[in-house]
Each structure stands twice: as structure tokens, then as C-alpha cells.
Amino acid sequence: MGHFDSHDEGASNGKEIPAFDFAAEILLPEAMMRSVDWMKMTRADVVNFLWKYGVSTKYLKNRLRRLSLAVPNDIHALTDMSTFDVLNRPLEGKAFDSIALGIRTQSASKRRFPDALVATHMEAVALGTVPKETLAWMLDVDPGEIEVHPPQSRSVDLDEFAASRGLAAKV
Numbered sequence: 018m019g020h021f022d023s024h025d026e027g028a029s030n031g032k033e034i035p036a037f038d039f040a041a042e043i044l045l046p047e048a049m050m051r052s053v054d055w056m057k058m059t060r061a062d063v064v065n066f067l068w069k070y071g072v073s074t075k076y077l078k079n080r081l082r083r084l085s086l087a088v089p090n091d092i093h094a095l096t097d098m099s100t101f102d103v104l105n106r107p108l109e110g111k112a113f114d115s116i117a118l119g120i121r122t123q124s125a126s127k128r129r130f131p132d133a134l135v136a137t138h139m140e141a142v143a144l145g146t147v148p149k150e151t152l153a154w155m156l157d158v159d160p161g162e163i164e165v166h167p168p169q170s171r172s173v174d175l176d177e178f179a180a181s182r183g184l185a186a187k188v
Contacts, residue, residue, distance in 0.1 A: 038083075044072055045080045055081065055088045061110035063092055064103060068113050071121075073100040130155050 058066070067077060078096035081088055088096075095103055104118055138155060141147035142165055153160040 041080055041083065044076070045070060047084060050080060050084055050086060055086050055092065058088070058092055059110075060091065060095060061108055063095055064108055065110070065112045067100065067104065068111075074098055074103055075100070128155065128157055 053066075063077075067074065072080075074096045078093075081096070101122065104113075105115070135152075135155060138147055138152045142149045142152045142163065145165075149163045149165055150160045153163055156163075
């Protein structure tokens, strides 16, 4: 949105609101949130909602507040607790078990980046434009494990290059 035209300008909460709203609409679309009768939700319903949509209690609380959706006091109290605490408590009617929770918790704690982003960083490290420590952090490895071998340049025949660009002199 053009908020950060300068590398020196830091993010501010005011400028981040459109980004937060965009993400919120992807994770918990307004139409879906408004289709839920929050006043009739039970604790188990909310726990299963959190599980289904993979959001935190804090995120749900913020989304409910931002959309001005009323919730009963016991559900409001639930959103004040940590997500792990809410999901980990024994509760009749949960749609998942402790093993599934353990797997999801472990998976969520790992760094994950799109393959294209990792590949781009690998190339940038090889070219020397990004420090290998950044790539090591992304891959969760020791920087010493990353060997950097800059790409070998090959000689270029200038006549061939010019001809490939349609710049060859006509004889």
C-alpha cells in the first residue's frame, strides 16, 4: 500500500491495520464469523472451532472484538487463556485427542518457509548478497554447515551475445 517507501521507516500499528484486516479475512472471514451464533457456543464448540481453524485464543478474541461480536462470559474467559491450555484441558466433545494436539504443537514450533524463498536465499548466499547466517537460521542449521561456492563465471563471446540480442553488425 506504499506505507513503507523508505528502508528507514519502521512499521507502526496504524499502518499495519490494513495488513491485519487482510490476514484476518483470510483466516477467519467476516461472513463465516457472523454466521456463528456465538452466544450459543459451548466451551467444546469454541475448542473445536480453534482446532478446526488453527487460530489462537488471542487471535479469536481480537477477531471477535474487531467485528463487535458478543460472546458469553465463559467463552470470553476461555479466550483469555493460552491456546495450549485451552486445547490441552480434558473436555468432553473435543474433536481431537492429545496425540493430534502433540503432533500439531510440534509441527507449529518448526520454522517453515516456501521452497522458492529458500532457493532464492541459497542463490543470494552464493552470490554474496545475503549472509549465510540468514540461510542457516531459515534451515535451522549451524552456519558452519553451509559451504558457499560462488558461481563460476564463464567467458562470454561478445559477438554471440550481441547476435542473440539482435545487435550483430550486418556484413
